[in-house]
Amino acid sequence: MNNKLLLRRSAVRLDQSGAHPIYQFSLRGDELLEIADISRIDRTSENILTGYQRPAVKKHIQEISDYLDGEEIIFPNSIILALSSSTKFKQSRGPRTNDGPGVTGTLEIQLPGVSGRKPGWIVDGQQRALAIAQSKKPHLPIPVNAFVTDDLEIQRDQFLRVNSAKPLPRGLVTELLPEVSLALPSRLAARRIPSLICSMLNDEKDSPFHKLIRRPSCSDEISKQALVADNSIINMIQESISSPTGCLFPYRNMATGETDCNAIYEIIAIYWKAVRQTFPNAWGVSPTKSRLLHGVGVRAMGRLMDKIMPYINISNRQSLVLVERELQIIAPICRWTEGTWDELSIEWNELQNVPRHIHLLSNFLIRYYVKSKTPKDLFTPENPTT
Incomplete structure (x- = not known):
């Protein structure tokens, strides 16, 4: 695979269940929307429901962006991503790669090629992602939690669970x-x-x-x-x-x-x-x-x-x-x-x-x-x- 089409990040894998481990890593603000789409809720011409995200709230996005443009900021809130099955995790070698609950390694995320199809979807944090994208700090490191699945139903399920205690419409x-x-x-x-x-x-x-x-x-x-x-x-x-x-x-x-x-x-x-x-x-x-x-x-x-x-x-x-x-x-x-x-x-x-x-x-x-x-x-x- 062409290395230019891969984004590599040091990551920690948490094996909560066999099917969908969690990966913790970081992305720069300008990388986030390069690899992840926001799956807006919509219906096709055949009336099939697609996506799951609510419309963007411009005022809220601007407030976050203004804060990020400040001098002393703390932004610990992680973005939750669903990554496509093309994503691979390579465990690090050595005796101390799994001395805790997580396993260290390198996450390889396939970047959009000629097709332009992004390998990730934002499950939680769309307003933050858009605010980061329009801020004056495109290289700001952002914490990310991700799981790998191509299944839209699993993405929707996680979206509902993550937002069940928040004032979603x-x-x-x-x-x-x-x-x-x-x-x-x-x-x-x-x-x-x-x-x-x-x-x-x-x-x-x-x-x-x-x-x-x-x-x-x-x-x-x-x-x-x-x-x-x-x-x-x-x-x-x-x-x-x-x-x-x-x-x-x-x-x-x-x-x-x-x-x-x-x-x-x-x-x-x-x-x-x-x-x-x-x-x-x-x-x-x-x-x-x-x-x-x-x-x-x-x-x-x-x-x-x-x-x-x-x-x-x-x-x-x-x-x-x-x-x-x-x-x-x-x-x-x-x-x-x-x-x-x-x-x-x-x-x-x-x-x-x-x-x-x-x-x-x-x-x-x-x-x-x-x-x-x-x-x-x-x-x-x-x-x-x-």
Whole structure:
């Protein structure tokens, strides 16, 4: 191999597991972005999720860069890299090369050749890397921790774990979760299935939410058309799945963790198709002009879904009509685009996506719906909803 295409660095190898040892070494600031890319979250034309990094925060980058340009600096924060399998480690010879927990040697990183493809990806520290690149100290030595893998799933898994205690945008985390099949911390695992179903609702052409859900990977053009925040949908699903009174709860086996995602998708799709047909003037409208697809509307109607859908047989050809009939009960009291909500004394555009308003609107809709029903409506054999 051409030595000009190799970057050699003294390194310490830490064998935490057989598959992916950790390498500790240093790079100059100008070398960092020469060998490592920032894998931005995006979607291909085939709607396949790529990358995992959030957009750069220019103000934060400038603050770091200004600090690095100062006289007395301390910059111990390491950059975490994933290096391609072309990277090789050669252990040093001698009796004292492994006298501690690490093994010393030389790391050989293949530099971009004619193809220009970089051998590394930044898993953690993208803002720091960009700040270093634009600082006035390109030769500043930077501590690096790296592991070797070509597997994007492993990179995403490490990205989520490294950033799980940091204020990452929740939408970014939840969109990445369905792409990681490895074991995750319980609080992240709990959002994996809701996020997967959210993706199904956004991607499937027969879904009422087709291309209406705003996700971090959306381009600026698509984001303008996407009216519903993905967290509103995910929170609605997660609440129903995790609560014993939720209509989606029976479709998740708590003992095995198995979930019937297709059945959950069908229930949500049928219900929200009926919502769309019941409130056509409030559907597909910006949340500033309608509160139906606003966070407060999605969460409140989601809780009403838990009251209606247990009595709907989704395999019934008339299921959509039956759900519409149930929604007609609350239609007269809804003020999605104008007017004041009775009893709440709240103007339609004063409702906000905050716990208090979600609670007030949910209770109002459910209370009115339940009071308008009778036991006969719900439980008689003649009722085609059963």
